[in-house]
Amino acid sequence: MVDVKLENIVKTFGETVALKGINLHIKAGELFTLLGPSGCGKSTTLRIIAGLDFPDSGTIYFGDEEVTYLHSSKRGAVLVFQNYALWPHMTVFDNVAYGLKLKKLPKEEIRKKVEWALDLVKLRGFEDRYPTQLSGGQQQRVAIARALVVEPKVLLLDEPLSNLDAKLRLEMRSEIRRIQRELGITVIYVTHDQEEAMAISDRIAVMNVGTVEQVGTPREIYESP
Numbered sequence: 001m002v003d004v005k006l007e008n009i010v011k012t013f014g015e016t017v018a019l020k021g022i023n024l025h026i027k028a029g030e031l032f033t034l035l036g037p038s039g040c041g042k043s044t045t046l047r048i049i050a051g052l053d054f055p056d057s058g059t060i061y062f063g064d065e066e067v068t069y070l071h072s073s074k075r076g077a078v079l080v081f082q083n084y085a086l087w088p089h090m091t092v093f094d095n096v097a098y099g100l101k102l103k104k105l106p107k108e109e110i111r112k113k114v115e116w117a118l119d120l121v122k123l124r125g126f127e128d129r130y131p132t133q134l135s136g137g138q139q140q141r142v143a144i145a146r147a148l149v150v151e152p153k154v155l156l157l158d159e160p161l162s163n164l165d166a167k168l169r170l171e172m173r174s175e176i177r178r179i180q181r182e183l184g185i186t187v188i189y190v191t192h193d194q195e196e197a198m199a200i201s202d203r204i205a206v207m208n209v210g211t212v213e214q215v216g217t218p219r220e221i222y223e224s225p
Ligand code: ADP
Pocket: 013, 016, 017, 018, 036, 037, 038, 039, 040, 041, 042, 043, 044, 045
């Protein structure tokens, strides 16, 4: 569990200023949502926190450690992509085990950790299935298990519900909440859906074209003019 601090983060893509000097302080163990319309810079912010992209200027801290230019594999924040990005030719087990195999952990330890992660997302018994044999919600559970199996300090979720139908969306909303509470992990969550943000978040940052306009609890955001 760690808090995440962004100080004056600027990011440009050619002529486009995607982030115009963003400041955020995300508390350890909270579910913090970046809310805003398409193109406002939510994904760019997540990618920069994950270490998949780097800011032009500004500083990022995880706890007391500066991680601004630290490689993604070294900083302990894992991003779950919107489309899950599972490997279609690998079973559920192998998808979840992948990151552990890269670390060259002993086989028995890998098996235990994969079982722990699949238990957490309630997918024990699905080890030998392929992604195409799973529903959208189950695929997302695999993606979350794959992210959590490496025991990250921060879990980053980019529009995690957008590919699901309405019923599954509600179900996965409460599942994400349950998992977050069970682990006490810091979660940074991206959505353009205000109702979803209100329902799932401890706190919300409302973004608009590269800036943070407002930060508060769902109630504070709702009651503000
Ligand atoms: P959001 O996630 O809120 O939809 P993004 O962070 O994806 O917003 O994008 C913010 C802005 O930066 C947009 O104008 C987008 O077109 C631009 N942008 C994002 N990534 C790139 C990139 N790799 N190359 C060029 N422009 C980009």
